[in-house]
Amino acid sequence: MQDSTQLSTPERPHHSLAAGLCLGAALLMAGGAQAWDGLVEKQVFEMDAYTTRGGETIADLAVGWEAYGTLNEARNNAILITHFFSGTSHAAGRYEEEGPAGYWDSIIGPGKPLDTDEYYIIASDTLVNLNAHAPNVTTTGPASLHPETGEPWGLDFPVVTIGDFVDVQKALLESQGIERLHAVMGASMGALQAYEWASTYPDRVERLIPVIGAGEADPWLLATLAAWAAPIRVDANWNGGDYYDGEPPLDGLREALKLVTLNANHWQWANETFDRSWADEQADPARDLDARYAIEQTLDDIAAARAEQADANHLLYLVRANQTFMAGHGESLEAGLAAIEAPTLMLYSEDDLVFAPQSVKRTAELIGADGTPVELIPLAGTRGHLDGVVAIDQAGDRLRAFLAE
């Protein structure tokens, strides 16, 4: 069921940038005061062609998006939510009554800190989204069909950056007539997109809310991301990225996703959630090299479920997009962060094993160096990096106030 105030493109029309602007005008008329009921319809934004910041052309680009709340007549109440590495645009609400809620549903909705009675909250799937085969995800990447050959792009797909993610989002927003964002907020890789928005388009971003992310990929993150990519490249089925007419490298993909899950957590979580139980009480790990412990089984099961909807090449492209990130994509981090003018609220975890707290703090210092207001708030919890996703509600009051300032 779709709320009548939701943005709707029933036949998924092909939106060029120009067509998008027309849709924006149509939205203006559809807008109303009715409350958002939490049911979400995934929609698709299309572009005839997109030219990457690296100068490569991607024809017939499409990304999924969804929105919560209503765009006001001035079109100045939009908040963009940018998603994390393994995430999608499903930040809040449900696709069906009994379905799973979006990852930040605790803070997005009627009366919640990101109040859908007040704001129009929009999120889109990134280019090269990990979950290329998920039913509610639309993305363009190596697994997409090349329009000229009708075959998957594979590694012929251009390397894309966080800047490209942002520029596609910008086209999406312009298609709805949105020229300025009340705020941009994202976690982890979403934080990178948020920094990039505020650095590249400072006159379009009124407030910046980066969560569990720093202004560049530091060396630790470069190495961590490389470790995530490694098992895929080891898998013979990966075949140099050319596997779309054969067996996909699922073993490697599962192990990559297992590492993502482990690194995004923290030993506090592992040790409070699990004990030394065996996965199978008949199979003693001290007797059988193939026997596992319960925590291994759980991580394997999570990874196997995620791998079914994911694409291995997309993971490699996401790794690279994160690795290449430096806010503003210019000569220096200092310049990229100095370009940010929006008042900034940063949330982070002292136990983050992906984005070093040290780098997050340096980011805050550099943003604030020229007088831009910056507030840096630690998140409590036992999940490390993931506290920025699963424990975001603790920052609800501050988020609500920051958005009203």
Place this chain on the structure above:
Amino acid sequence: MQDSTQLSTPERPHHSLAAGLCLGAALLMAGGAQAWDGLVEKQVFEMDAYTTRGGETIADLAVGWEAYGTLNEARNNAILITHFFSGTSHAAGRYEEEGPAGYWDSIIGPGKPLDTDEYYIIASDTLVNLNAHAPNVTTTGPASLHPETGEPWGLDFPVVTIGDFVDVQKALLESQGIERLHAVMGASMGALQAYEWASTYPDRVERLIPVIGAGEADPWLLATLAAWAAPIRVDANWNGGDYYDGEPPLDGLREALKLVTLNANHWQWANETFDRSWADEQADPARDLDARYAIEQTLDDIAAARAEQADANHLLYLVRANQTFMAGHGESLEAGLAAIEAPTLMLYSEDDLVFAPQSVKRTAELIGADGTPVELIPLAGTRGHLDGVVAIDQAGDRLRAFLAE
């Protein structure tokens, strides 16, 4: 050159346990007051047969060992050093004048905290040692030839535990007439062996010095170790462990070793040692999916060098030996640690990403619960877990005093 006071078995004779005792008597005569000059000869201890704690028999077992200093007439000045996951018995000194020093050379030697003028310091390669193909390592494991078939054991080799490592060391020490240890000290997996010594043989251990290790493998460590094993199992060349007459799974082994290096370090190290430089200034990672950053190249190079001397199945067996560890290998950690009677000096890092500081602290509490003296000292540094190896010298004064108490 070998110091004449060193233990020497020129023709690597076959030492049964009984023969070992005879050798011990011979040593007594060879002992002298001459200073140890830092040159080390790797030696080999052999057993006709060893029965694992799991009840399996390993015939023709051999492990390498080396020693620094002189065993006194009372044979009560021995300190056993137990090595870490990727380590060997090369704890101190050099095999040749210009060769690399052992990993704890900063604290072991004449006049150093572990003073070879006073103590007889001995270290042995573990069973299933990772570096099965290193010139100065002797070990028995899946890569060893099964005495009956003349073929490598492969996965027919029994799963062995830290307890087995200890029991082989016990046989080695008994072969030299050593019934009690002045101290046992080890880092990481070496700490596990040290706990096991003190728990299983409390009347043989006078002082316990576990460094960067806890009394059991906690769930976080179980999962971390599983992640190290994963790339090997993904590598098609692994072939279920049966690769000794074909291509070994070097890709998987390298990626496993890369993870070991990364996890044993800390973001402080990565971010103070590296920047965002490319590995090849002609190959821009934003243009080429195969291009790498300098930190990736360095980690890859380290892993490649280590993989040349390592065996993939040995790594899997080491993972399992660490996973199964609980001091005393009994019903409970509490009982295993209560069995420890030796005064204990524990060194650890608050930034350890392998052994959770929380688990180290709990270990100290449980050892001390019945009144056993325990001291827990944090190590400073930027290497996380590895500070227990590379920054051990900061604990030198305390180690010297503890050994004299």
